[in-house]
Amino acid sequence: MAFDADDEILQDFLVEAGEILEKLSEQLVDLEQHPDDSDLLNAIFRGFHTVKGGAGFLQLDALVNCCHSAENVFDILRNHKRAVDSELMDVVLEALDHVNAMFEQVRNREELTPAPDELIAALDALALPQVAGEPVSNQSVDVPAAPESDQDGGDITDEEFEQLLDALHGDAPVTGASDSSAPDQSPANSSGSADEITDDEFEALLDELHGKGKFAAKPPADDAQTTGGAGPEKGGDGELITDDEFEKLLDELHGKGGSPTTGGSGPAPAKSPQPKAEPAKVVPEKAPASKPAPPREPAPVAETTVRVDTKRLDDIMNMVGELVLVRNRLQRLGSDSEDEHMHKAVSSLDVVTTDLQAAVMQTRMQPIKKVFGRFPRVVRDLARGMKKEVNLVMIGEDTDLDKNLVEALSDPLVHLVRNSVDHGIETPDVREKAGKPRQGTVTLSAEQEGDHILLSIDDDGAGMDPEVLRRKAVEKGIYDQDAADRLTDTECFNLIFAAGFSTKEQISDVSGRGVGMDVVKTKINQLNGQLSIVSALGKGSRIIIKVPLTLAIMPTLMIKLGDQSFALPLVNVVEIFHLNLTRTNVVDGRECIVVRDKVFPLFHIKRWLVKGSNAVTGPESGHVVIVAMGTSKVGFVVDQLVGQEEVVIKPLGRGLQGTPGMAGATITGDGRIALIIDVPSLLQHYS
Incomplete structure (x- = not known):
């Protein structure tokens, strides 16, 4: 090693x-x-x-x-x-x-x-033939090519080149194409020193393949009658052949026509050059002296890519984040100024910063195919082990997202794909009895929607039965019977993400322990993403994941609770409205509001997050922000809405790390520090 x-x-x-x-x-x-x-x-x-x-x-x-x-x-x-x-x-x-x-x-x-x-x-x-003596379908017999010759761009070995010279020279001596004084080369000498072929011999070789005079330079008009064929005397670059012509030569050896000695369809004549052959006459053309073909554009020699350490990209992204914070601060200051030049300068800075941010983010983007590429093997091995027939279809593999998200989504998607094959797709016999094709289909798709990525895992399997899920929830003590009966079908489907919840009767090495789907939910929540499920009994299920394009810079809704600023990730925000807080209802001991015939639990998060705000009675009216956590939605009562703002997530200090409901901190446009709310963690801890 x-x-x-x-x-x-x-x-x-x-x-x-x-x-x-x-x-x-x-x-x-x-x-x-x-x-x-x-x-x-x-x-x-x-x-x-x-x-x-x-x-x-x-x-x-x-x-x-x-x-x-x-x-x-x-x-x-x-x-x-x-x-x-x-x-x-x-x-x-x-x-x-x-x-x-x-x-x-x-x-x-x-x-x-x-x-x-x-x-x-x-x-x-x-690596041995399956049937002894089976005929081999080789097109070329006289000049066998090495196994990798077809793939390596047509390289030929010294031995093959010697064979070619032997085939061309035969037993006759070789002379130059136009120079009768060139020394004769015997076949033995030619094959014995194949590495040192003369220019005349190489021209003779080309003449045999392409005909005489093909590579001769065009003679000047006044010397056209006195100059012979393509000999060493031709001037300029007449002795050189282009890459295309050399490729054509290799095609003659390995491609369609086989070797020059075979009776293939190639243009090479079978007749060898005669020692005393007359020089080939070149017909003059009514054109000034020039090269036989216009010069090819030289291939670019400079590298078009460069390898960059990902840490350096992370550092650049952090600096762009700081620039975004300065931009936000200047925008706030510029709005208070009446100086027109200040407004123009801030506006220009905003445009440049936005473009720079997009360009740097693009350098960190990777196609989600890096994640999708592992699933054909996962599905193949799992289906073969479970005696199922499963076809995996992948759509949108070229969709780009942040490299950190590509790595973070790998494990959750593996769990979901395995779950679709194990729980969703039925065995071939069961599918056949249900009137379905014996082979099930799992579809994995990705697409960009604004500043988010939508991932979906579809299967055409058995689907989920809400009644079975309700019964399991009661058996495991997650809900009592009355609460379980009030669950909607969508809420029943979301029970599969509860820790320790499984509908499998038998535990296997694939599933049955209720571990995996809860990990998926936790991971997606950490990525500020959302999970939703749609299922139809007997037809199949679809799990949809919505995650932001990047975790470095986050669009948020800035709110105020008292004098303290907080940032709500915009991905969680569904709706905002003003509400008369005296017109609320109480269901199961929890304050709720009814909006368009839908019931939402209502939480006064100021009582959780701001010290000294534990009073039971509150204002008669306030702003309500409906936020989504997975497929469930709740209402947050806030004192003031500031507006939308892009923020850079900064980790909390050592003393504040692990604070329930807080994802990090940022600096607002007015220079103050605002805490970023982690909605799932906040509800899990306080509600």
Whole structure:
């Protein structure tokens, strides 16, 4: 193992191999659904081959051996010597698991744990043809290409080049295309020193493939009658060939026409050049001397990307956050000023700050495909273990969101997808009896809606029965019978997020302990997100997650309780109105209000958050903010509404960390400190 190698080389390997291994898991599951997809087989072969090459350079022998055995399997598969089946995929996926484990050990600079000998032996067995003597469907016979030649851009080996020269020269001596004084080269000499081919020999080779005179420079008009064919005397860059022409040459060797010695459809003639051949006449053109083709635009040499440490991006984002606070402060000061120039300067600063904020946020964005990419394997393994047939459909994989959210959403989404396969999708026989296709479908989708991301997990399974959920809630002591009977269907569905709640009668290694969905709810709440459920018995269920695009800068509704400012995350705010507080009702001992025939619990949060505000009687009227927590909604009574403001979340000091109902603090436009309310935590602690 060569961890003492250049750290930059190791980092390059970790980046490149990490991206390849992320794709391989999804590609392998896709291959099981489309076993005859040649492009997919070649892509998987290249993936293992590339990881093997990088690991070999770093002398990671255990990783090389596992990748090499897997690569051999796909070499057999892509040559149609073996068919793809579930048993083969089980072995290959197990090999990929060991490759991923070793890759993580490389990342952590740990000693590699080799794949088991039994697994390597199983891979080697699968790398043999399925039926002995089965005909191989190879198009080229005379010049066999190496397994990776088609994928590596057409590189040819020295041995193949010698074969090509032997085929062209035959037993006849070779002379220059136009220079009769060039020294003859015998076949033995040509093949023995293939690395040192002369310019004349190479021109003869090109003439055999493309015809004489193709690469000759156009002669000047006045010398057109006296100058012969394409010899060494041609001036300028006439001896050079373009990249396109060289690619065409390689196509002749490996592509459609096979080698020049075969009777393929390529343009190469079978006749070898004669020693005393006359120079080819070049027909003059009525044009000034010029090169045979306009010069190609040079490829850009400068790198278009640069690798940046994520910590540096976090630091830049923090500085942009501070700039946003200064912008808010100047806007407040500018509104109190009558100076027109001040207003223009503040307005310009606002535009620049907004654009800079958006640009920096964009650098932190990652496609949610980084999360979605792991689910084909999760669903495949889970469905195979439970004897179910499940098809996973993914929509909106290119939707971008903050990298911190991408990482934070990974575990909650895994729980939800596993829950859909386990609880939602029925077994094939049950589905068939219900008139459904034997194969169930789980749809995972993502889309951007304003400054939020909507994620949904749909299944066409059995759905949820509200009556069963009510009965379970009573059995577990979450509600008494009367309260459970008053629950709406939506409130019943949300019971699955209660800690320890499960409808499974039998505990398995997948579910049944009531652990998982409560973790999902807690995590989504920490992300200032919302969860909602829609379900129809016998038709399926949908779980919808709404999370902000970023956690760094948060739009809030600024409110006042007495003289103290607080910030309510705007994602939680549903509605605001003014209310006569004397017209409230009491239900189950809790003060409620009725708005458009809907009942909302009412809370005077000033009594919770402001010292000395515990009086039972309050004002006769006040502002009510309806906030959402998951799928439930409550009303908060506040003294004053300040307005909407973007704030930067600052962590609370050591003495205030863990304060119930507080997510952090920020600095308002007037320079004061405002606490940011964590709505779920606030209600859980005080109500």
